[in-house]
Amino acid sequence: MSSLRKALCLGVYLSAWMMTAADGDAPKAENVRWLSLDFKTLLLWTATPSNYTFTVGYSWDDSDWMRSPNCIQIAETECDLSKELEPLRRTFIADIQTEPDKMTHYEVEDLPHTYSPPFNPYGQSEISAANFTVEMVEEGKVSVTIQDPLTSFHKYGKQLSIRDIFKSDLQYKISYYKSGNTGKRDIIFASNRGEVSGLDGGHSYCFMVAAFIPSRDKAYQQGAWSIQQCTPGHKNAFQDLSLGALVGGLFILAIVLVVIVAVTVVCCRRRARSSRTYQSSSVV
Template sequence: MASLKTALYVGACMTAWMITTAKMDIIPKAENVHWQSVDFKTILIWTATPSDYTYTVLYSEDGGNWDTNPDCIQISDSECDMTNSLKPFDRTYTADIQTEPAGINYDSDHDEFPHTYSPPFNPYRQSEISAVNFTVESVEETAVSINIIDPLTSIHEHTKQLSIRDILKKDLKYKIMYYKSGSTGKRDVTSNSSTAKISNLDAGQSYCFMVAAFIPSRAKAHKQGEWSSQICTPGHKSPLGELSLGALVGGIFILIVVLIIIVTVAVLCCKCCRQKKTIQQSSHSTVV
């Protein structure tokens, strides 16, 4: 009899386990979880099979306690804006995406539903930096001034919208690449501030410039931001400087031909005048 009860108990446990496992297999679990962050606006993104289940996102700072993102509780979307939750910026965060039935009672055990953990993410060291805007101003014949506009973030503090320099401070530098128009040789310099003077340029030549944010304290994959569009200075070449070698040689040849024609015509005119004068003198002598 005892053996029968034991067998029934084991059978009941196995049946319950199988039902729970089957149920867990049906519940959609967040997959392909990754972070997307540009200029410190950070979105947690995942994929899941369409269903009536919702998702709640929790996050942990440096392996500490879990907090719930108030904007991502029982959401049906497959993304969550984590921008305002990831502060301080220079910390490593992990997110936990919980799958839940719609209208779940928060007194119930959440561990019975699937959890998916994100890769660790540090916004200060991993957020990508977008292309910057800048201007180029001539200050001397052989020098220009580069003025860079620090990109704004979507983060506000005390009604002020922060720029990437407000966050990165002295870690933010700019890489400036430039080359002479029509040349393949490129040079680059690094500026510690948002302004830079580029000297030793060839006077009157056109130069093209591109700028990118540069954070040398980061790992190689996240050191440099996106390159900007290029801006080229107009240059001030002389008309002769704009001519090709062939055109210049052709022009010189034509000029020489014209000079020869002028000289030849002048010589012929002189000869004619002399001959006429000689004839006149001969006629006058004959009359006398």
């Protein structure tokens, strides 16, 4: 009986030691961060390579934890939560639980897990650069038309744009400057189309646009800037010339003028000499 008790105690001790060792070797998710662009949202983390897997859960406002169907016992260190994080105005938090292979017995509370920072898709998802066109309306006025970036969401067979999500909260910032001038001006459009007036006629202007959501915190208000587009303008011949070409042209012009003056002086002297000779012949 005494030997049986000792064997049981030894078994319990060894089991506890094995669980502690397993817990010590289990990798913990680190550097947890959110990566979200146009509401395509990924949860990313780093971990030491091992045979362990990860299961991602999420919650909001102290609600019960939900498991992401596509992120249960995954070997990857990222999880796409785009479809789970709705409604978009909620603030979510994720939990990355480390799990061993299915053959290993364990208690969930004995394995490490890591919580993510809070994330609000509506207020924090980055917005990509928008495409736009610039057309001349009249002298000194252009029309700017902006195309809303698309999101990862679909509804009734249609891919939703950021306008479908933000509605009247979405505005656009337009930054422009006169070509050759470093001074920039910014204006705000409440819609996808607007006009910029007061431009100097005949000059080229360059434009960039970016989504602007003033209802967000300042760090997340502005989306990425678009590629710059410039109007052609009406350049004269001197605007097209570089400084070196202009100096060379002036030098050649100066030489031509010197030659013309020299030829004129020579011709005038010869004419004057011929005139004096003719007068002398007439007197004789």
